[in-house]
Structure formats: C-alpha cells, structure tokens
Amino acid sequence: xxxxxxxxxxxxxxxxxxxxxxxxYAWANGVWKNLLAARYEQLGPLVLDLxxxxxxxxxxxxxxxGPRQTVLANLWTQRLTTSLTLSGVxxxxxxxxxxxxxxNGLKETLVATGSEDNxxxxxxxxxxxMQSFLEREQASIIKTQPEVLVKSDxxxxxxxxxxxxxxxxxxxxDEPANVVVRGVAPLAAEIRQKQVKLVAGRMxxxxxxxxxxxxxxQERFQGCEIGGSLRMASTEWxxxxxxxxxxxxxDSEVWGDVEVMGPAFRRPGFSSVTVKLKDADQFExxxxxxxxxxxxxxxxxxxxDYYEEQSRMMANFIGILGRVVTIIFSFGAMVGAMITMYAAxxxxxxxxxxxxxxxxxxxxxxxxxxxxxxxxxxxxGVAGLVASSALNLITVSTTNWGTFSELAFGFDLSTxxxxxxxxxxxxxxxxxxxxxxxxxxxxxxxxxxRTG
Numbered sequence: 001x002x003x004x005x006x007x008x009x010x011x012x013x014x015x016x017x018x019x020x021x022x023x024x025y026a027w028a029n030g031v032w033k034n035l036l037a038a039r040y041e042q043l044g045p046l047v048l049d050l051x052x053x054x055x056x057x058x059x060x061x062x063x064x065x066g067p068r069q070t071v072l073a074n075l076w077t078q079r080l081t082t083s084l085t086l087s088g089v090x091x092x093x094x095x096x097x098x099x100x101x102x103x104n105g106l107k108e109t110l111v112a113t114g115s116e117d118n119x120x121x122x123x124x125x126x127x128x129x130m131q132s133f134l135e136r137e138q139a140s141i142i143k144t145q146p147e148v149l150v151k152s153d154x155x156x157x158x159x160x161x162x163x164x165x166x167x168x169x170x171x172x173x174d175e176p177a178n179v180v181v182r183g184v185a186p187l188a189a190e191i192r193q194k195q196v197k198l199v200a201g202r203m204x205x206x207x208x209x210x211x212x213x214x215x216x217x218q219e220r221f222q223g224c225e226i227g228g229s230l231r232m233a234s235t236e237w238x239x240x241x242x243x244x245x246x247x248x249x250x251d252s253e254v255w256g257d258v259e260v261m262g263p264a265f266r267r268p269g270f271s272s273v274t275v276k277l278k279d280a281d282q283f284e285x286x287x288x289x290x291x292x293x294x295x296x297x298x299x300x301x302x303x304x305d306y307y308e309e310q311s312r313m314m315a316n317f318i319g320i321l322g323r324v325v326t327i328i329f330s331f332g333a334m335v336g337a338m339i340t341m342y343a344a345x346x347x348x349x350x351x352x353x354x355x356x357x358x359x360x361x362x363x364x365x366x367x368x369x370x371x372x373x374x375x376x377x378x379x380x381g382v383a384g385l386v387a388s389s390a391l392n393l394i395t396v397s398t399t400n401w402g403t404f405s406e407l408a409f410g411f412d413l414s415t416x417x418x419x420x421x422x423x424x425x426x427x428x429x430x431x432x433x434x435x436x437x438x439x440x441x442x443x444x445x446x447x448x449x450r451t452g
Contacts, residue, residue: 082376085340088333089380089428090387095329097388097421099322101411102396103315107308109409113249114304115194117280121273121290124297128310129163129271136160138296139273145289147282148275151187157276159185162258162267166232168221177397179217180253181232183261191276195248201226201241204256209264212241216251216408220397230254233264249307252397252408274303330428333380337373337432342439353443366441373433374426381425388421389413 114120121142126132134142139160142148149157162183167176186206189196204210211230218224229236237256245251262268277283287300301309391411 081340081343085333085336085376086380086383088336089377089425090384092326092329092333092428093381093384093421093425094388096322096326096424097385097413097417098391098411099318099326100417100420101388101391101413103318103322104414104417105409105412106318107311107315108412109247109249109311113195113245114302114307115192115276116302116304117277118191118303119275119277119283119286119300120303120306121275121298121300122271122306124291124299126299129161130165132271134160134270134273134298136269138298139270141293141295142273142275142290142298145275145286147277147279147286149278155187157187157191158273159188159191160258160270160273161185161188162262162265163271164261164265164267166230166254168223168230171220171222174222177221179221181211181261181265182253182255183258183265183267184255185258188255188274189243191274192250195246196250197244197246199242199244201239203241205240206257207260208257209235209237209260210240211237211254211256212243213239213254214251215242215244216395216397217254218242220408233261233266235264247410249310326424330424333377334428334432337377337429338436340373340376342436362441366437369437369440370430370433373437374429377425377429377432378422381422381428384425385418385421 120129121134122129122132123134143156143158143160151157164181164183165178166181168179169176189198189203198212199215201212204212213224223230224239226239226242228239230239231237232254243250243255245253258270262270275286277286283300283302290296290298290300392413395408395410397408
C-alpha cells in the first residue's frame with residue numbers, strides 16, 4: 001500500500017507540473033493570452049505560478065495526512081525553521097528569476113522590434129544604424145531589387161531611415177535622457193505593421209515638420225502630448241500622433257518625414273534601408289547580390305537578427321550579474337536548509353533507530369531525508385516564482401548599449417526560466433540536505449534508540 005500511495009503522489013505531482021508547463025507554453029506562444037484585455041495580459045504568468053503553488057501545496061497537504069508522521073508532516077512540526085529556510089530559498093529563486101526575466105525582457109523587446117520578412121541594410125562593419133551611412137544612389141539601388149515586395153501602384157515597400165539622438169527630460173526625475181529620432185518614408189508604418197499601430201492622432205504629414213511618438217516615450221518623458229512640440233535641430237516639431245510599438249524598441253522612438261529630418265539634422269544620405277521581402281526565403285538571394293555588388297559596401301541582415309544582435313551584449317551582462325548574485329545568495333539558502341535538516345535528524349533520532357531496527361536500509365533513510373530537503377526547497381522555489389511573476393506588471397527603462405538611447409522594456413517570464421528556477425531549487429535542496437541525510441543514515445541502531 002505504501003508503494004501505491006507513493007506512486008499516486010508522484011503521478012499527481014507530474015500531472016500538476018505537466019498541466020502547468022502546457023499552460024505556460026500556450027501563454028508564451030500567444031495561444032490564449034489574446035483572449036484577455038491588453039491591461040490584463042501580464043497577469044498570466046502570475047496566475048499560472050499561483051496555480052502551480054496551490055497545486056503542489058494541496059498535494060503536499062494530502063500526502064502529509066494520515067496516522068504516521070511523513071516527510072512533509074515533519075516539516076510542519078518544525079514550522080519556524082521550515083519557514084525561515086523556505087523564505088531563504090524563495091529569496092534566492094526570486095533574485096535568480098528576476099535577473100533572467102530582466103535579460104529575457106530586454107532581449108524579447110529588441111528581437112520583437114524586427115520582422116522575419118524584413119531585411120535591413122547598413123554600411124559594412126557598422127554595429128548600429130547610427131554608425132552607418134548610405135548614399136541616396138545606394139538606397140535607390142536597394143529598393144529596385146527583385147526580392148523587394150512592390151505595391152499595386154508600383155512603389156516598393158521600403159523605407160530609407162535617418163537615425164539620430166536627441167535629449168529629453170524624464171517625467172519622474174526631470175533628468176535628460178537620450179531618445180532615438182527616426183526619419184522614415186511614408187510607407188514605414190506599413191512595412192512595420194506587425195510592430196507599429198497608430199493609437200491616437202494621425203500620422204505626420206509628408207514634407208511637414210510633424211512627428212509621431214511611441215507610447216512608452218509619451219508615458220515617460222515630458223512634453224510628449226499630442227498638440228505639443230519638440231525642439232529638435234533648432235526647430236519646433238509638432239506632435240500629431242502616438243503609435244503603439246507593441247512592446248518593441250519602436251515604442252521608445254520619435255518618427256518624422258525623412259525628407260524633412262535629413263536636411264534638418266544635416267544628413268545628406270541615410271542611416272539604413274529597410275525593405276519588406278516578397279518571401280522570407282528570398283533573403284539569402286538579396287543578401288548575396290547586394291553584398292557582392294561593387295557599387296555597395298553594405299551588410300544585409302534580417303531585421304529580427306539585427307535587433308537580436310543589439311540586445312546580446314547587455315542581456316548577457318544582466319544575466320551574468322544576476323547569476324553571480326544568485327550564487328552568493330544560494331550559499332546562505334543551502335546553509336539554512338542544512339540547519340533545518342540537521343534539526344530534523346536530531347529531533348527524530350528514535351524514529352530513525354526504529355526504522356533501522358525493523359529492517360529499513362541506510363539508503364532508504366538517506367533517500368527519505370533527501371526527499372524532505374528537496375520538498376522544502378521546491379516549495380520555496382515555487383514561492384519565489386510566484387513572487388517574481390508579479391514583476392511582469394512592471395516596465396523599466398535603461399540605456400540601450402547599441403544606440404546609447406533610452407529603451408523601455410518589461411520583465412518577461414518564459415517557460416524555460418520557470419523550468420530552470422525549479423531545477424535550481426531542487427539542486428539547492430539536494431546540496432543542503434545531503435550531509436544531514438548522510439548523518440541520519442549512519443546513525444547506529446542502539447545509539448539512536450537509546451538517545452530517543
């Protein structure tokens with residue numbers, strides 16, 4: 001009967017985990033999050049982690065019921081030390097997950113800025129658009145390539161952009177920060193329709209000193225209301241609209257007519273050219289032709305790959321920093337788990353002796369205490385996950401190392417991060433519980449019964 005109960009609990013835990021990860025995968029891939037209003041979208045991971053936490057706690061409570069004191073029931077009898085250890089593990093997992101979410105959110109924001117069927121062309125060896133320069137003749141050649149999608153009126157779906165920086169004061173701190181200003185062609189919004197949607201006002205007029213601004217920019221910077229104006233290049237530019245960049249890097253930009261902005265900022269050429277391909281599979285043909293053209297000295301990249309490269313250095317830095325802090329904190333959590341398990345061994349010496357006297361082997365006792373340590377650590381890990389899920393509701397900003405401009409982005413909890421956090425919690429439990437478990441298995445039967 002004991003084996004049947006154990007297998008039933010294992011199956012139940014596996015079922016809860018399987019349902020959780022299936023729902024989390026569906027959420028991450030947009031299968032059902034579109035059913036929620038935009039303002040509730042970020043609650044999804046928090047709700048899912050609460051389901052996991054309550055499910056595991058419910059199973060733990062069920063497992064702990066019965067006439068015999070089980071592994072989890074013992075944790076309940078040591079509520080103070082258990083709570084302290086659980087809190088320590090939860091804190092470590094929270095820091096670990098928060099760092100990964102921050103790096104993942106930054107990466108997702110910039111990667112989402114690009115589209116798979118768009119290609120961006122910049123000057124060869126340029127690391128970013130602001131370091132690039134393309135002549136007008138080169139831009140014209142790029143737009144006439146056979147792989148570029150053409151509208152019914154014969155105009156190519158392409159935009160020649162001028163990218164510069166300006167400084168604007170923040171609303172909260174009143175301190176200036178760099179903002180990307182992008183001069184674009186009239187078709188820019190159509191080319192980037194997957195990422196950009198006008199939500200207020202209207203688009204800028206062709207040939208006019210008018211701009212539209214990203215939603216995140218309007219929320220974080222002063223003087224960005226429709227009807228107001230921005231002073232750029234010694235000229236006043238009227239704000240006529242706000243666009244939603246759908247959480248991409250475009251959300252933190254100012255857009256205007258490239259043919260007006262270019263001369264105003266004294267840019268005779270362009271920073272980059274972005275084209276929409278007839279078919280995403282035609283990218284290699286376009287890349288080969290342009291990069292081998294003697295008239296061009298360019299690099300051709302998928303737009304998505306270009307923005308992923310922009311995020312790589314900073315995302316890696318945040319991830320490494322978070323891991324270093326987590327490792328330092330994890331030692332404290334493992335020591336806490338070790339103290340809790342040593343206390344459990346001391347309080348249950350007679351029980352251990354009885355189990356050994358009736359025939360239980362050393363490895364069975366060792367396994368029991370390891371399971372207890374892992375359960376304690378896993379519950380702490382899930383609690384840390386639940387707490388970190390709330391970070392999905394927060395939007396932060398930082399300096400984009402690729403452009404040295406302000407970039408707004410949110411924390412992003414993925415299925416991979418959730419899995420890594422739970423595995424990390426289990427590893428902490430194994431390391432923290434190993435020495436106490438070894439001690440319990442090595443207790444001599446007579447001494448254990450006498451001590452009890």
